[in-house]
Amino acid sequence: MKKIIxxxxxLSAAAATLLTxxxxxxxxxxxxxxxxxxxxxxxxxxxxxxxxxxxxAYNELFAAHWKELKGQDVEITQSHGGSGKQALEVAxxxxxxxxxxxxxxxxxAVRDAGLxxxxxxxxxxxxxxxxxxxxxxxxxxxxPKDIHDWDDIVKEGVGIITPNPKTSGxxxxxxxxxxxxxxxxxxxDEEQIKDFMKKLFANVLVLDxxxxxATTTFVENGQGxxxxxxxxxxxxxxxxxxxxxxxITPSISILAQPSVAVVDSVVDERGTRExxxxxxxxLYSDEAQRLAGENYYRPSDPDILNEFSDTFDLDLxxxxxxxxxxxxxAQEKHFTDGGIFDQIYEE
Amino acid sequence: xxxxxxxxxxxxxxxxxxxxxxxxxxxIIPLASLVVFSAKLSPADIWAAITRERVLASxxxxxxxxxxxxxxxxxxxxxxxxxxxxxxxxLKKLLDGLIELPFAMPxxxxxxxxxxxxxxxxxxxxFFSRFGIKIAYTRIGITVALVFIGxxxxxxxxxxxxxxxxxxxxxxxxxxxxxxxVIFRRVILPEILPAALTGTGLAFGRCxxxxxxxxxxxxxxxxxxxxxxxxxxxxxxxYDYASASAIALVILAAAFLILFLVNLIQARNSKILxx
Numbered sequence: 001m002k003k004i005i006x007x008x009x010x011l012s013a014a015a016a017t018l019l020t021x022x023x024x025x026x027x028x029x030x031x032x033x034x035x036x037x038x039x040x041x042x043x044x045x046x047x048x049x050x051x052x053x054x055x056x057a058y059n060e061l062f063a064a065h066w067k068e069l070k071g072q073d074v075e076i077t078q079s080h081g082g083s084g085k086q087a088l089e090v091a092x093x094x095x096x097x098x099x100x101x102x103x104x105x106x107x108x109a110v111r112d113a114g115l116x117x118x119x120x121x122x123x124x125x126x127x128x129x130x131x132x133x134x135x136x137x138x139x140x141x142x143x144p145k146d147i148h149d150w151d152d153i154v155k156e157g158v159g160i161i162t163p164n165p166k167t168s169g170x171x172x173x174x175x176x177x178x179x180x181x182x183x184x185x186x187x188x189d190e191e192q193i194k195d196f197m198k199k200l201f202a203n204v205l206v207l208d209x210x211x212x213x214a215t216t217t218f219v220e221n222g223q224g225x226x227x228x229x230x231x232x233x234x235x236x237x238x239x240x241x242x243x244x245x246x247x248i249t250p251s252i253s254i255l256a257q258p259s260v261a262v263v264d265s266v267v268d269e270r271g272t273r274e275x276x277x278x279x280x281x282x283l284y285s286d287e288a289q290r291l292a293g294e295n296y297y298r299p300s301d302p303d304i305l306n307e308f309s310d311t312f313d314l315d316l317x318x319x320x321x322x323x324x325x326x327x328x329x330a331q332e333k334h335f336t337d338g339g340i341f342d343q344i345y346e347e
Numbered sequence: 348x349x350x351x352x353x354x355x356x357x358x359x360x361x362x363x364x365x366x367x368x369x370x371x372x373x374x375i376i377p378l379a380s381l382v383v384f385s386a387k388l389s390p391a392d393i394w395a396a397i398t399r400e401r402v403l404a405s406x407x408x409x410x411x412x413x414x415x416x417x418x419x420x421x422x423x424x425x426x427x428x429x430x431x432x433x434x435x436x437x438l439k440k441l442l443d444g445l446i447e448l449p450f451a452m453p454x455x456x457x458x459x460x461x462x463x464x465x466x467x468x469x470x471x472x473x474f475f476s477r478f479g480i481k482i483a484y485t486r487i488g489i490t491v492a493l494v495f496i497g498x499x500x501x502x503x504x505x506x507x508x509x510x511x512x513x514x515x516x517x518x519x520x521x522x523x524x525x526x527x528x529v530i531f532r533r534v535i536l537p538e539i540l541p542a543a544l545t546g547t548g549l550a551f552g553r554c555x556x557x558x559x560x561x562x563x564x565x566x567x568x569x570x571x572x573x574x575x576x577x578x579x580x581x582x583x584x585x586y587d588y589a590s591a592s593a594i595a596l597v598i599l600a601a602a603f604l605i606l607f608l609v610n611l612i613q614a615r616n617s618k619i620l621x622x
Contacts, residue, residue: 084584109586164567166581206484207567209577216459216563221483222468336585337399345569346400 040073043272043279046096048083048169048258049212050233054131054295055100061291062282066275074275082210083169084109090263091115097267097276100260102169105327107259120261129257130283131297134318135177137248138218138227138234145225149250150181154199159224161206163214165334165341170211170256172335174228177254179334180319184252198344219245230256231312232296255318381599385592396590397597401569402578406597409575412486413554416493421547423494424501425539431502432509446502449495454559461492462564484566489574492560497550504546508539541613548609552602 047055059076066074079086079094083102090096091113099116101107104127110116121127139147145158153160163171178200179193186192205224208214211233218227219237226248229237234247260280267273282288289299293308305314324330334340385393396402431443449457465472465482472482482488512535520530558576565572575598582591 088583088586112586164581167577167584204568205566207569209562209567209580213563217462221463221466223466223484331585337396337582337587337590342401 040075041272041275042075042077043097043276044077044079044095045098045100045279046079046086046090046094047100048086048102049080049210050170050230050236051100051258052078052080053236054232054292054297057291057295058283058288061287062279065282065285065287066278069278072275076279082167084167095266095270096263097270097272098260098262098280100258100280102256102258103172103327104257104259104321105172105331106169107261108327110261110263115263115265116261117264121259123262124260124280125284126300127257128259128261128280130260130280130288130300131258131292132300133231133256133258133297134253134316135174135228135256136231136234136253137250138229138237138245139225139248141244141246143246143248147226147248150178150200150252151185153226154196154203156203158203158226159205160200160203160226160228161208161214161218161224162204162228163211164207164209167209168211168214170230171214171228172330173230173254173256175334175341176321176324176330177250177252177319178228180254180323181250181252194340194344197340201344231298235296235311249313249316252317252319255320257321378599381592381595384588385596387589388593392589393593396593401573402575402594404570405573405575405578408486408489408571408573409555409598410601412489412493412574413551416490416497416554417547417551419490419494420497420501420550421543424498424546424550425505425543427498428502428505428509432506433514446499448499449497450499454496454557455563457495458492458560458563461495461560462488465491465564483564484568484572486572488564488566489561489572492564493554493557496557496560497554500550500553501543501546504542504549505539508542512538537616541616544609544612548606551605555598555602 045055045059055076055078059078062076063074066072079096081089083106087099087101087106087109090099090110099107099110104121107116107120111118111120124130137147137153139145145152147153147158152158162174165171165175175197178197182193182196186196206214206217208217211230214227215229215233215237217223219241227234227237231247234245238245238247260283262273262276262280264273267276283292284301286301286304289301289304290307293299293304293311296311298312299305299308305312321327321330324333332339388396427446431439431446462483463469465475465488466484467473467476467481469483475482480487482491516534517530520534525533556576558574558580561574562577565574565577567573567577575594579591579594582588582594
């Protein structure tokens with residue numbers, strides 16, 4: 001028995017040395033790169049699903065900008081996935097210099113883990129949302145079900161595809177946009193609003209776990225009559241299948257504000273604060289704003305947004321999350337266990 | 348088997364040490380942390396978390412589909428193993444290798460592929476939809492995905508036993524006048540039953556926790572096609588680790604119980620068979 005105990009101790013010790021050895025070699029590498037400015041610097045951007053194309057293009061733009069500014073090469077590692085899942089991973093220690101997530105609530109989760117300082121929302125312009133989007137309808141060519149607004153999709157016989165608000169950041173915007181429409185119709189009569197939402201979700205055929213999954217269900221697998229989608233996702237689908245779909249902009253929708261933030265504890269440890277901060281503030285430059293527009297995100301700079309008035313419906317009535325009392329309140333009221341979204345299904 | 352105090356093969360201490368370290372690092376510590384996480388809730392809260400109507404409905408979906416899929420796999424797996432062991436045919440090696448693909452394939456890829464095949468616009472789904480049967484986005488779809496995930500467990504468990512089974516027993520039984528079905532029931536089945544049970548038990552355990560492939564094919568509608576792992580994911584999305592762990596513990600306990608029962612049956616069987 002003694003022998004066994006010794007072996008366990010010896011092995012654990014060996015494992016521990018191995019782990020620390022890996023750890024220390026990592027940090028010394030990083031230390032070198034920050035001391036020597038001409039050496040290449042690497043930063044990690046943890047983002048959500050539909051920004052893949054945007055950041056692929058932006059990272060090239062930024063690398064050129066940083067080279068000009070500091071004469072240093074910069075390499076950006078991208079990570080994409082469901083917004084909530086990504087936030088969870090950063091909170092659990094995935095090393096990210098910056099996060100560019102689907103909603104404020106997810107960045108707050110990283111803040112609550114102690115990695116981002118309070119007040120990150122005001123660190124960059126426009127509530128740290130360099131680009132915005134909104135929720136639109138994607139319907140099949142020639143709009144066979146004659147869908148023009150939210151009250152058309154709750155009619156009997158219309159099949160809706162939307163991701164699950166419980167698992168997808170994007171889907172929470174869908175839900176709140178529908179709520180905003182019902183609120184405009186019924187005023188403060190919450191029972192009627194709930195009825196409207198109940199009818200809407202009774203028409204939902206498939207509740208995918210993420211936005212990309214829902215797009216696949218609608219586009220590739222041909223399910224449903226209308227997809228509630230991010231505007232940029234809808235345009236990408238049109239781009240890939242030009243003759244099969246149409247975008248319908250409803251009378252009212254929500255201003256979806258994806259949030260960006262520097263992960264303070266990571267950049268301080270790695271010595272990458274300067275490049276990480278520049279990476280996010282350069283998103284507000286004219287070039288980057290145009291790039292966002294070309295990728296079907298609405299630029300937050302009003303002048304550049306106007307340049308894209310052919311693409312985007314600028315007359316759309318947009319509510320914001322502030323109309324719902326901010327994310328914490330919206331989350332508490334609608335999406336927690338037993339919240340209104342649960343009640344819609346359980347009652 | 349003869350046992351003595353002095354072992355022939357040296358290194359027991361070291362290898363036992365490796366075993367204990369691995370088991371605790373990989374299995375016991377993570378599982379214990381699950382218990383610790385859910386212990387943040389009071390027993391009443393845990394009970395409330397796992398008896399919410401929606402959670403109960405998801406248990407029903409998960410257990411039912413896992414059970415049906417495992418039963419299908421038990422039958423199909425034995426047949427597959429039988430064919431692979433007893434017959435020679437071209438490309439047998441290739442087919443043998445293909446069985447393992449579900450182990451190696453990212454489950455999300457499997458899920459997406461199965462969904463596009465079985466949706467009512469897909470190759471297979473089109474055929475069934477003519478008879479009014481929907482596969483993708485129903486419980487049938489979930490079962491299809493779980494059959495895919497579970498099949499290698501049964502085949503790989505039964506195969507080696509069949510390989511060792513001497514065909515002369517069957518010939519002897521046959522020459523004594525036993526019919527085909529009697530030979531199968533009385534000669535072959537008792538031999539392969541423990542292995543088939545183990546394989547089915549493993550497949551069942553795996554199916555209970557399967558997330559990656561099922562979310563794509565399930566449709567995820569609350570009360571209809573929402574599986575328990577998805578509920579766990581949504582709890583995590585709300586950063587509610589405690590409820591997520593509590594629900595996960597139920598799944599874990601069920602899987603453990605099943606595997607434990609399978610082991611018990613197996614132990615009893617091998618005693619009867621005198622091995």
